[in-house]
Amino acid sequence: MRDMEASVMLEGSSSPPPDWKLTVEALIRGARDSASLLSCQLQDHASGSPSRVLAEGIIHSISRALLVLDDCEKSAVPTTTNPSPAASDDRQNEVSSGKRKITCGRRVYRRRSLPYSCTTITAKTTKDAYSWRKYGQKRIYNATFPRCYYRCTHKPDRGCQATRQVQQSEEDPAMFVSTRADPTRTKLLLQSLTT
DNA sequence: TCAATTTGACCTAC
DNA sequence: GTAGGTCAAATTGA
Numbered sequence A: 001m002r003d004m005e006a007s008v009m010l011e012g013s014s015s016p017p018p019d020w021k022l023t024v025e026a027l028i029r030g031a032r033d034s035a036s037l038l039s040c041q042l043q044d045h046a047s048g049s050p051s052r053v054l055a056e057g058i059i060h061s062i063s064r065a066l067l068v069l070d071d072c073e074k075s076a077v078p079t080t081t082n083p084s085p086a087a088s089d090d091r092q093n094e095v096s097s098g099k100r101k102i103t104c105g106r107r108v109y110r111r112r113s114l115p116y117s118c119t120t121i122t123a124k125t126t127k128d129a130y131s132w133r134k135y136g137q138k139r140i141y142n143a144t145f146p147r148c149y150y151r152c153t154h155k156p157d158r159g160c161q162a163t164r165q166v167q168q169s170e171e172d173p174a175m176f177v178s179t180r181a182d183p184t185r186t187k188l189l190l191q192s193l194t195t
Numbered sequence B: 001t002c003a004a005t006t007t008g009a010c011c012t013a014c
Numbered sequence C: 001g002t003a004g005g006t007c008a009a010a011t012t013g014a
Helices: A002-011 A020-042 A050-076 A085-090 A183-193
Strands: A094-097 A100-103 A117-122 A132-138 A147-152 A163-168 A176-181
Touching: none
Parallel strands: none
Antiparallel strands: A094 A100, A117 A176, A132 A147, A147 A163, A163 A176
8 A cells, every 4th residue: 555655646746637636536535435434334343353453544544545646636736825924914903893803904814625635534533643723613514513623733833734624424423524634744744655 | 821612704715 | 606714802711
């Protein structure tokens, strides 16, 4: 698996085919369905059992493979996401309006489609190397459960850009769909896969 | 007192 | 125009 991921990434240094995006989306759908199925199967096995360890490994590998594919796509179409410093200055112009302050001028946000994202499905919100801090929650259209947004606690002091989205599964409320994105650490992971 | 969470507003991608 | 991601004031809890 490791070798496959590495080779996929190396090939991704060239321009992707026109239907690359459709291919990746199809893979993502298939992988998510597979992960959901495996997650359901996991419920019947005790934690640490060989079957469960194997299935968790498969889910992890799928997530990593998708991560590499996504990165190949991104590398083919370079983007700049540097927020304008001037934008933050605009936020200084605040006026008071009732309960909360309303900002004059435009805020600038880094947008959508989590770069270098990695989706996993777990029986509960798992602990990892990060310390997450919740910064938002939204009701999602056609979704029963709201989506929660987390970012790394160390963003202000260490500049950690990791973010995480967690949403309860529609099919099985006991499961949580977790999407993590960390531009800096993902690059390091990809480098390690090639060595 | 301070850090974490909540929640409505703001903003942008689609 | 709408859905969804982010901001930041208010609130809560240790």
